[in-house]
Amino acid sequence: MSRPTGRVLTLLELLQSGGTRTIAELADRIGVDGRTVRRYVDQLIDLDVPVEAVRGRYGGYRLARGYRLPPLMLNDDEALAVLLGLIAGQRTGLAADTASETAAAKIRRVLPERLARRLDTVQQSLAFTKPSGESATPDTGTLLTIADAVRHRRPVAIRYTDRDGRRSDRTLHPYGIVSHSGRWYVTGVDPEIGENRTFRLDRINDARALPGSFEKPAGPDPAQRVLSGFATASYRHEVTLRIHGTVKQIRARLPAGVASVEESAPTAGEDLATERWHHVELRAERLDWLPAVLASLDRPFVIERPDELRDLVIALADRLTSYARQA
Structure with a gap:
């Protein structure tokens, strides 16, 4: 598409967005002078696009009322x-x-x-370096219903099936919708128990808005709420560590969706970038991936629990030592 033609289409898009646009505004947005804007308007009129001139202090150009662009007009970009x-x-x-x-x-x-x-x-x-992995797309009607409830701060009633196949009817004050690792989640507060809850949207079988409204409290944004929920969810193993370093170093290998970090308060003369001991907790179904992660941190650490993780780390260290000694 030639550059002048692209600018004419940009002018048409600006006018289509509604209201009266001054010549100065159009010239600035398109990157031309006022005389060129008038020439582009004449070209649109020649194409039977009803551009109207508006006189006066706040005058400029606008599209005739009721005019709509054809269904699709896209430039290359x-x-x-x-x-x-x-x-x-x-x-x-x-x-x-x-x-x-x-x-x-x-x-x-x-x-x-x-x-x-x-x-x-x-x-x-196009090629991708990493497989897309498992994804779960929610029902469109459910997504739209909950999105509308988030926007207008309305309670919703949902019918939910958990990972064990148990079904339940719940009420939720939804704060936001989050996409994470190929799945969609809605996070908010269950008003019956007064606790933050996060639900997978693809496991919601039915959703309907309820009368009333709620006030969203101050605090973490929806994405942070979802990640914090992952870090504290119930799993087979509860792991407690102390790691010496900065929070940034720890988060490089143990992000918020995996572990919670209790930052140690800096002593006199220290700042937040000073390396010191931090308390770290995480939950996992399996422990076999953790020794390699801890090794990749390359920071001093203490395993407080479980003993099984300590044994796995020692076994990894022994294997690496034997590999390094091979001729």
Whole structure:
């Protein structure tokens, strides 16, 4: 797409967003002078786009009331952004595979053939260094219902199935929706017990808004609430450590979704970047991955519990020592 044509389309998009736009504003947004803006407006009028001139102190240009753009007008950059967004959504679980494929097909059908071929080339050339892994896309109706409740701070009634297959009916004051590792979560407060709760959206079988409203309290944002919930969830093993270093060093290998870190208060003359002992807790179904993580920290640490982890670390150290001594 030539540069002047792209600028004319940008002008049309700005006018389509509504209201009256001054010549100075349009010139600044497009990167041209006022005379060029008038020339671009004349080109739109020649294409039967009803651009109206508004006189007066706050005058400028606007589109005639009721005018709407054709269903799809994308330049090269916009089309590429939409396509990559669909691919990324499919890979990360943000969108269902079928919905992503059908949306991409619809976009491709209405694009000029030249641009469609170029976008096909990009899609066929893309490769990912890491498998997308397991993803679980929520029901669209459930997602929209809960998103509306988050926005308007309305309670919702949900029917939930936990990982053991148990079903229950719950009420939730939803604070936000979070996508993490291919899954969607809603986090908020259960008003019946007064505790923060996080639920997987794909396990919600039904959701409906309830009368009333609630006030969202101050505190961590929804993403931090979800990650903190992961770190304190019930698992087979409860691990307690003391690690010497900075919080940044610890978080590099044990992020908030894995472990909770109780920061030690700095002594006189120390700042937050000073290395010192911190209390770390985490929960895990298995322990076999932890020795390698602790080794990669390359910081002094003490295992307070469980003894099984201490044995696994010693076994790893013995193996590494035997490997290093081999000729």
